[in-house]
Amino acid sequence: MKTILVLSDTHGSASAFARVLAKNPAADALIFLGDGWRDLDRMRDALPLPVYSVAGNCDFGCLDPWEGLAAFEGVLFYYVHGHQYGVKYGVDDLARNAIARGADVALFGHTHCPDLVELGRVTLFNPGSAGMPRVGRPTYGRITVEQGKPPRFEHLQVPDYE
Numbered sequence: 001m002k003t004i005l006v007l008s009d010t011h012g013s014a015s016a017f018a019r020v021l022a023k024n025p026a027a028d029a030l031i032f033l034g035d036g037w038r039d040l041d042r043m044r045d046a047l048p049l050p051v052y053s054v055a056g057n058c059d060f061g062c063l064d065p066w067e068g069l070a071a072f073e074g075v076l077f078y079y080v081h082g083h084q085y086g087v088k089y090g091v092d093d094l095a096r097n098a099i100a101r102g103a104d105v106a107l108f109g110h111t112h113c114p115d116l117v118e119l120g121r122v123t124l125f126n127p128g129s130a131g132m133p134r135v136g137r138p139t140y141g142r143i144t145v146e147q148g149k150p151p152r153f154e155h156l157q158v159p160d161y162e
Contacts, residue, residue: 001145002072002073002145003026004031004077004143004144005027005030005031005142006142007030007031007032007033007036007130007141008056008129009036009109009110009128009129009131009132010131011035011036011058011131012036012039013131013138013158014036014043015161016138016158017039018046019158019159020130020158020159021049023159027049028050029052030052031052031070031077033053033080033081033109034053034058034062035056035081035109036130039131040053054068054081066084072145073145073146075105076102076103076105077106079106079107079108081108081110082109082111087108087110088111091106091108099121099122104122105125106123106124107124107125108124108126109126112133113126113128113129113133113134114127114139114141115128127140127155128141128155139155140156141153141154
C-alpha cells in the first residue's frame, strides 16, 4: 500500500509543504502540480520522500516538464497543471489525453477548486489549491493505492501553523 500526497497552486506558500508533510509523516511520494515551483524549490531538500512535479502557467523560468507519468501499486497516474487542457472550462480534453497515455488517473490543478470526476475509464482528481483557494480553506489531496484495489481519494485541509 502506498500513500501519495498531491499539492497544487501554492502561489507563495512554501510552508504548506512542511505542514502537509508533518500531518502525513508516513507518505510515500508527493506529486506537485505546479504554480509554486519556487515554493517547492525552497522545501525540496527538506522533503524526505520522492517528489514528482510539473510546471504551471505561472511558473516562469521553471524547467520542470508540462506533464508526467508515474505508477504506484499498478495504478498509472498522468499529472499536469491543467491549463494546457483548458480545465477551467471542462475536463474532457484532459480525460482523452490521459486515456491515450494509458493512465488510470489524471491529476490536475489550475482551477484552485477540489474536484473528483470519473469519465469513462479514467478518474480525474484535482486537490484544490494549497495556497490560494477560490473558496474556503487551502486544500491538498491524499491518494491511497493498494495493488488490485481501486485508489482511495481524499480532499483534506492544509493544516494551520502550529
